[in-house]
Amino acid sequence: MSRALLREPQGLILRHRPVPSPALGEVVIRVAVAGICRTDIAVARGELPQVSQHVVGHESAGIVQAVGEGVDARWLGARVAVWPFASCSRCARCLSGETQRCQRPAMLGIARDGAFADHLVVHVECVFEVGALSLREAAYAEPVCAALSVLDLGLSPDLRGVILGDNRIAQLTALVLQSAGFLQVKVCDVTEMASLASDHYDFCVESNASDEVMAVALRVLRPGATLVLKSRAPHPVALDVRIVVAKSLHLVGANYSDFSAAIAWIARNRDSVAPLLGSAVALELFSEALLGSSHNEAQKRFFALDPDEQTPAVASPKMK
Ligand SMILES: [Zn+2]
Ligand SMILES: [Zn+2]
Known part of the structure; x- marks a missing residue:
């Protein structure tokens, strides 16, 4: 049985x-x-x-x-x-x-x-x-495969990034970015989000989308920056489209990378x-x-x- x-x-x-x-x-x-x-x-x-x-x-x-x-x-x-x-x-x-x-x-x-x-x-x-x-x-290969998808977006390692949310996905995404040479990426807990500088980051990865998190993301991104949607919030969240347009932000979903690449990444x-x-x-x-x-x-x-x-x-x- x-x-x-x-x-x-x-x-x-x-x-x-x-x-x-x-x-x-x-x-x-x-x-x-x-x-x-x-x-x-x-x-x-x-x-x-x-x-x-x-x-x-x-x-x-x-x-x-x-x-x-x-x-x-x-x-x-x-x-x-x-x-x-x-x-x-x-x-x-x-x-x-x-x-x-x-x-x-x-x-x-x-x-x-x-x-x-x-x-x-x-x-x-x-x-x-x-x-x-x-x-x-x-x-653990599936979560790694999901995190590795952020590397497939073509972001340059010299960019300044912030990952919103302090959870496993955030930590793993930070690790993946670090392994690819990103040295200016910060993980930010919900409690610290208010203290993030406005119009400061080249990209932002959300790891736990909510109305509040999206508002922070739009505030801290500089004009022309990239907002990476990473979480799978089971409910729709609010996004202030006026800010996306005014700042000419790029929105991109990061789903999965290649599964065998995830296994190889864990081995390394x-x-x-x-x-x-x-x-x-x-x-x-x-x-x-x-x-x-x-x-x-x-x-x-x-x-x-x-x-x-x-x-x-x-x-x-x-x-x-
Ligand atoms: Zn999973
Ligand atoms: Zn098919």
């Missing part, structure tokens, strides 16, 4: 289901570690509706346990991280072979069964070998990634992990589906 954490109308339910089998082109992954993300918490709390009832979770790493028809048997036993979007295989990008940039992807944990389970079935094109990374590091930056990785707990502790109020926003938390991956919970270490 296989444990699976589902979001059902009455709430989160841990079920025991038969081990799934792979269809044509698919693999079954024995999930070892799965990261807990703001998206999963929003799904758990019912703030983000799933398309229908599915297993929650989208950040994961594990071992390929079975392969479907048409999949090379050499994948068996491979240690992999999972790109959490199933491509539609029909849109223009899919047809041109760019399946990772599919225009209508189905996200694991939202539109199809996700990673908070002992077994996860995905198309083989969604699995990436992780080399020497630990599976906990590998399960293991020492700086380590402080961002928090404890890994048993799936049975889902209620506290997903619905509890004691979130340590400084560190990523995980479910350890493989008991060997469990780590003792640590008491809220603070980022430097």
Whole structure:
């Protein structure tokens, strides 16, 4: 049997289901570690509706346990991280072979069964070998892939930037920019935002969009600067268009970079990634992990589906 954490109308339910089998082109992954993300918490709390009832979770790493028809048997036993979007295989990008940039992807944990389970079935094109990374590091590839997208925008490292919000995404984005030679980037907590100089920054990355954060961003950016939209606020936020126009600002969304680039980036930056990785707990502790109020926003938390991956919970270490 296989444990699976589902979001059902009455709430989160841990079920025991038969081990799934792979269809044509698919693999079954024995999930070892799965990261807990703001998206999963929003799904758990019912703030983000799933398309229908599915297993929650989208950040994961594990071992390929079975392969479907048409999949090379050499994948068996491979240690992999999972790109959490199933491509539609029909849109223009899919047809041109760019399946990772599919225009209508189905996200694991939202539109199809996700990673908070002992077994996860995905198309083989969604699995990436992780080399020497630990599976906990590998399960962090999706957030890294999201943060790396900021580097794809063509911003020059000598620009002066500010990241609004002091949370894991902000810290990770700062780390990614630092690794690419950006030396003038500051992370700014909500409480410090009022003290930021006006018309001062060449670019601003928001990591937790709200009406207040957007107002600060528009104030602190210099004319002609770039506002990078990075968070996935579940609700629309207000943006004063008059200021965007008056300052001729550039607005750009930063979604994902290349997933294999994210794995390679973690391998090169293991020492700086380590402080961002928090404890890994048993799936049975889902209620506290997903619905509890004691979130340590400084560190990523995980479910350890493989008991060997469990780590003792640590008491809220603070980022430097
Ligand atoms: Zn995520
Ligand atoms: Zn597509």
